[in-house]
Amino acid sequence: MVTQALLILLILTCLSLLGSSRLSAYIRIVALQGLLLGALTLAVHAKSLSTDIVLLALGSTIIKSLVVPRMLARAIREADVRTAARPFLGYGGSLVAGMLLLPVALWLGWHLTLPHPVAGGLVVPVSLYAMFIGLFLIAGRQQALTQILGYLVLENGIYAFGVALLVDYPLWVELAILLDLLGAVLVMGVILFDINRDFDHIDTSRLSALKD
Amino acid sequence: MTWIFAAMAVWSLLGLAPLAARSARRAGDFGIAVTLLGAALAAVPVVLTLAGRPPAAFSHPWAVPYGSLAFALDGLSAFFMVPLLLLTSLGAIFGWKYWQHEDGPIGPTWLFYNLLIASMVAVLCARNGVLFLVAWETMALVSFFLVTSHAGDVEVRKAGWIYLIATHLGSVFLLPMFVTLGQAGTSLDFDHLAAPGTLAPATAAIVFVLAVLGFGSKAGFLPMHVWLPEAHPAAPSPVSAVMSGVMIKLGIYGILRVLLLLGAPAAWWGWLLVGIGLASGVFGVLMALAQHDLKRLLAYSSVENIGIIAMGIGVGIIGLASGQTLVAILGFAGALWHVVNHALFKGLLFLGAGAIQHATGTRQLDRLGGLLKTMPRTGVAVLVGSAAISGLPPLNGFASEFAIFLGALVGATTPSRSGLAGLLVVAAGLALIGGLATACFAKAFGVVFLGVPRSDAVEGAHDPGAAMLWPLGILAGTCALLGLGAPLLLPALLPAISLLTGLPAAMASAQLHFLWRSLIAVEATILILAILFFALYAVRSRWLAARPVSRAVTWDCGFGGATARMQYSSAAFAMPLISAFSAVVASHGEVTGLSALFPREGSWSGHSGDIFKAALSRGFGALQRILRRFRRLQNGNLQVYVLYIALTMLVLLVWKLGI
Amino acid sequence: MPIALLHFALALVLSPMLLSLTHRTKAFFAGRQGAPWLQPYFELGRLLRKGAVFSTTTSWVFQVAPALGLAAAMAALTLLPFAGHRAIIAFPGDLLLFSGLLALWRFAAILAALDTGSSLEGMGASREAALSALGEPALILALGAIARQTGQLSLSGMLPALTVQTWNQAWPVLALLLVTLALVYLAENGRVPFDDPTTHLELTMIHEVMILDSSGPDLAFIEYAAALKLWILGALMAAILAPVSPLPEAPALLLALAGMAGVAIATGVTESVMARSRLNRLPKVLGTASILVAVALLLIQR
Structure with missing residues (x-):
């Protein structure tokens, strides 16, 4: 039941990402997702808790809900962008689209045959859903920063998927991905900062002007 | 069938009489006599069939290939005949005086009006593909001439062309549909087409989709609805009433007829119709809300109501396909009933719009206002129509939407069928459409009839004469009657429903009893509502009669200089909803003239475009x-x-x- | 039936008390003593004894609407089960009539507001129409989800069918439904964050601004109908919040009343800690309410 509640909250955070317009709100929501995922790791493995799992939960929570959000917050402070994530599809439209993606994710998640036993009925669909939303954010939003956030949500989905598999080794894979991500965000942060310094904006739809 | 043939002969042959009339007045007298005589003749078999007489049929060989000259009147046709005969008769009574004030000859208008009735009856009774298409095309052509009866106006001509193109595009799908059906059978007679249920699923699916495209373009399904908001405002009011109230319903009839020809439907047909209905309903009512022209508003609202009917048919099909006969019966019953109800209140509102235009010379909402004081009777009738079309209890719109809703709810709560829970979409859709329609028609009635006049067009407005008031009154009364007497009218649905669901009449009747019981309880609640209302109103009036009651200006915050132009306009009223749905209603506003620190004069103009038309x-x-x-x-x-x-x-x- | 009538009478008597409870809660948070407990009754009584002033612009619509609104609210009350007991009238699909009667109340209120020809009242009417159009599907969806969960077709069947067991089995679903109903409750009753009932005139955005020209018994009818609406929508939440099903009559009634009090106090707390939201954000909030139920519905599919 706790697992289910955490997963529902995860769905709601995904939907609220689609509906909000402030970058700081995005960052807070993604941080909250990190916290939820940490709790989810513990909840799913509550019966067979080991040091590894506690460490993973702790580590991922720290990185996902403290380190990365801090860095992003710093990035938007320095790039001086607060709002205006200017979506291609309006916020209401995004919400409706997000709503339509949910049954798709549920259907896929429930019909996917996996090589390993999975925890609960909802974990796989919700992790798929988080991936969808991450991709949706990357595809549907214009700012470089929201694209990074979309990438983070995508990673959160992958993480939840790893948690769902009730075997040990994906955890290490997961940790590696996490570190990759950290590096990626660092690099993007630096690039973002540089783009902003050089071009006075971080609007990706205008960056294609550089393609020649 | 003899009665029907006699009626058609009256409409089409005697219909020529108005052409020979020397004065407009005489032409009107001839015209209305022909309409009413034909309707009286045709009403006889309709009543008999609805009362349970076995369907009448007529078949005669003819020179045209692929079958015979086949007519029949079964439960489904007879059911659609009811609103047809009622509304065309009342429209004629309204038009009798309405058209007298027209400049130009009105003989042709009357001829086409009666021909339209004859062709619609022919569509309903035709039992041969070729005959059906001929009747269908005649109907389209004749109504084209009616739409363009003010052909001097460029806008009207444009609207006429849009209508003609749209209707022919629709027919393009019907021809291959009949051919596909006929190929599997022996001829194009409906009795000799492929027997119901024998077509391969893929072929049946193709036929169904062609029917939805072809008939849907006549009915006004999204996105083939674009001709409605052009043609309805351009046509004279009695014609708009008949076109919107009856003619577009023949598209619905066509889909139901094809369902009968196809036999057992697949579930996805139902979901398709639910989806189309939901989209048409929500989009139609939002666009209606955004309109400033009364008749355009009503035209978009027809798209909405067609959407509701489509949802009902969808629920019915889903019920059939999943073996839930109760769901099927409730869905079809609601859809059929809404066909009649929409004919009544939309006819009423279009005729009311005609009366308003007749009295004030304008249909622009923002030039009207305060008409309830100068046109009290028209006002009451239009108020009844507005409440009915918003689906408010105790009127008829509520009763039919209730049936569809109940069907969706019964389906959604069936424990063994988890997929049917999706039917709650219908319930939520009906609620959303109902809420938006309430907003839309509260706006329309409020802006036109309440407050104070917004322009001098309203000055000197008065209720029209008895010949135009009576149809309004009868329609308003029928709306109330079909709402309050809803349980009594269920037997009239029985022949059509037992056809559509394939159940014997006794079994369908037993299932329909479920709806009957709920409706009785609805009426009981309405009775309580009425008693409470009259008691409260009486008490209040009694108290006030003994106390100081004074009159003062509307509270203006002490400003003292409030003018009629400061009232909330129709655009302002609709703004919150339109901006909330800006993704589907392309609304633009432009402010001009407000430049300096103390601007003197400014103006705002708004326009809501139809994204599908674009x-x-x-x-x-x-x-x-x-x-x-x-x-x-x-x-x-x-x-x-x-x-x-x-x-x-x-x-x-x-x-x-x-x- | 006698118990249903008793509940009906109880609602008629106690509904203004909900207002009082909310006011008192707000007073507590503001460190004030607050108005007397019976203040809403005093106000209604005073208005009922007064004469009236009608605007010269208005027609009979304005005089009929308040009585019709109150009658509709009372008729909706006859469909409402309370304390696990069936309502006076119950039949399959009564939820649509329930929401239809609320819509009738609203239609009357909107027309009465437009009848005055005042721009302020037109503004209120427009916003009322907009918010309720978005609130209605959320309400129907939430009730439909309860119907799906309990397998019952009428309000009197589905609300008492919610038990502690249901919470155990499907508490995330019930929690989502509760949030949705709370949003609908706040929006329909014009409470913070949708509207601020304590301000007057143009500062108020929706409900209060629609009744600027109403006076005397008519105003009393309107205010009383508003109190009944608090009760009606609050009772839906209380039925989920405090499921009473297996309990005998008397404790069930006490628990249900406690649930109602809880809803009223929660309203007061919400109003104390939140500000009114910007108007153009409200459609999104109500849209979210529908989305929450949709999520809940998808979850009970499995």
Whole structure:
């Protein structure tokens, strides 16, 4: 039941990402997702808790809900962008689209045959859903920063998927991905900062002007 | 069938009489006599069939290939005949005086009006594909002439062309549909088409989709609805009432008839109709809300109501496909009933719009206001229509939406069928459409009839004469009657429902009893409502009669200089909802003149475009660019045309001999 | 039936008390003593004894609407089960009539507001129409989800069918439904964050601004109908919040009343800690309410 509640909250955070317009709100929501995922790791493995799992939960929570959000917050402070994530599809439209993606994710998640036993009925669909939303954010939003956030949500989905598999080794894979991500965000942060310094904006739809 | 043939002969042959009349007055007298005589003749078999008489049929060989001259009147046809005969008769009574004030000859208008009735009856009774298409096309052509009866106006001509193109595009799908059906059978007689249920699923699916496209374009399904908001405002009010109230319903009839011909439906047909209905309903009512022209508003609202009917049919099909007969019966019952109800209140509102235009010379909402004081009777009738179309209890709109809702709810709570829980979409959709329709018609009635006049167009407005008031009154009364007497009317639905669900009448009747019981309880609650209302109102009036009651200006915050133009306008009223749905309603507002620190005069103009119309016109533009290349072929040179003919003959000959 | 009538009478008597409870809660948070407990009754009584002033612009619509609104609210009350007991009238699909009667109340209120020809009242009417159009699907969806969960077709069947067991089995679903109903409750009753009932005139955005020209018994009818609406929508939440099903009559009634009090106090707390939201954000909030139920519905599919 706790697992289910955490997963529902995860769905709601995904939907609220689609509906909000402030970058700081995005960052807070993604941080909250990190916290939820940490709790989810513990909840799913509550019966067979080991040091590894506690460490993973702790580590991922720290990185996902403290380190990365801090860095992003710093990035938007320095790039001086607060709002205006200017979506291609309006916020209401995004919400409706997000709503339509949910049954798709549920259907896929429930019909996917996996090589390993999975925890609960909802974990796989919700992790798929988080991936969808991450991709949706990357595809549907214009700012470089929201694209990074979309990438983070995508990673959160992958993480939840790893948690769902009730075997040990994906955890290490997961940790590696996490570190990759950290590096990626660092690099993007630096690039973002540089783009902003050089071009006075971080609007990706205008960056294609550089393609020649 | 004799009665029907007699009626059709009256409408089409005696219908020529108005042409010979010397004065407009006499033409009107002839016209209305023909309409009413025909309706009286046709009403006899309709009543008999609905009372349970076995369907009448007539078949005679004719020279046209693929079948015989076949007519029949079964439960489904008879059911659709009811609103047809009622509304066309009342429209004629309204038009009798309405058209007298027209300039130009009204003889042709009356002829086309009666021909329209005859062709619609022919569509309902035709039992042969070729005959059906001929009747269908006659109906389209005759109504085209009615739409363009004010052909002097450029806008009207444009609307007429849009209508003609749209209706023919629809027919394009019907021909292959009948051919596909006929190929599997022996002829195009409906009795000799492929027997119901024998078609391969893929073929049946193709036929169904063609029917939805072809008949849907007449009914006004999204996105083929674009002709409605053009044609309805352009036509004279009695014609708009008949077109919107009855003619577009023949599209619904067509879909139901094809369902009968196809036999057992697949579940996805139902979901398709639910989806189309939901989209049409929500989009239609939002666009209606955004309109400033009363008749355009009503036209978009027809799209909404067609959406509700489509949802009902969808629920019915889903019920049939999943074996839940109760769901099927409730869905079809709601849809059929809404067909009648919409004919009643939309007819009422279009005639009311005619009366308003007649009295004030305008249909622009923001030029009207305060009409309830000058046109009290029209006002009451339009108020009843507005409440009914918003689906408010105790009127008829609520009763039919209730049936569809109940069907969706019963389906959604069926424990063994988890997929049917999706039917709650219908419930939520009906609620959303109902809420938006309430907003829309509260706006329309409020802006037109309440407050104070917004322009001098309203000055001197008065209720129309008895001949125009009576149809309004009768329609308003029927709306109330069909709401309050809803349980009594269920038996009239029985023949059509037992056809559509394939159940014997006794079984369908037993299932319909479920709806009957709920409706009785609804009426009991309404009774409580009425008692409470009259008691409260009486108490209050009694108290106030003994106390100081004074009159003062509307509270203006002490400003003292409030003018009629400061009232909330129709655009302002709709703004919150329109901006909330800006993704589907392309609304633009432009402010001009407000520049300096103390601006004197400013103006605002708003416009809400139809995104589908824009998309379609882009599509047609692209098509035109492609087709322009072929224009060289059509150069007006006679010799070249002869050459074409010769070449075609040659090619045909070679093809025929070669294979 | 006698118990249903008793509940009906109880609602008629106690509904203004909900207002009082909310006011008192707000007073507590503001460190004030607050108005007397019976203040809403005093106000209604005073208005009922007064004469009236009608705007010269208005027609009979304005005079009929308040009585019709109150009658509709009372008729909706006859469909409402309370304390696990069936309502006076119950039948399959009564939820649509329930929401239809609320819509009738609203239609009357909107027309009465437009009848005055005042721009302020037109503004209120427009916003009322907009918010309720978006609130209605959320309400129907939430009730439909309860119907799906319990397998019952009428309000009197589905609300008492919610038990502690249901919470155990499907508490995330019930929690989502509760949030949705709370949003609908706040929006329909014009409470913070949708509207601020304590301000007057143009500062108020929706409900209060629609009744600027109402006076005397008519105003009393309107205010009383508003109190009944608090009760009606609050009772839906209380039925989920405090499921009473297996309990005998008397404790069930006490628990249900406690649930109602809880809803009223929660309203007061919400109003104390939140500000009114910007108007153009409200459609999104109500849209979210529908989305929450949709999520809940998808979850009970499995």
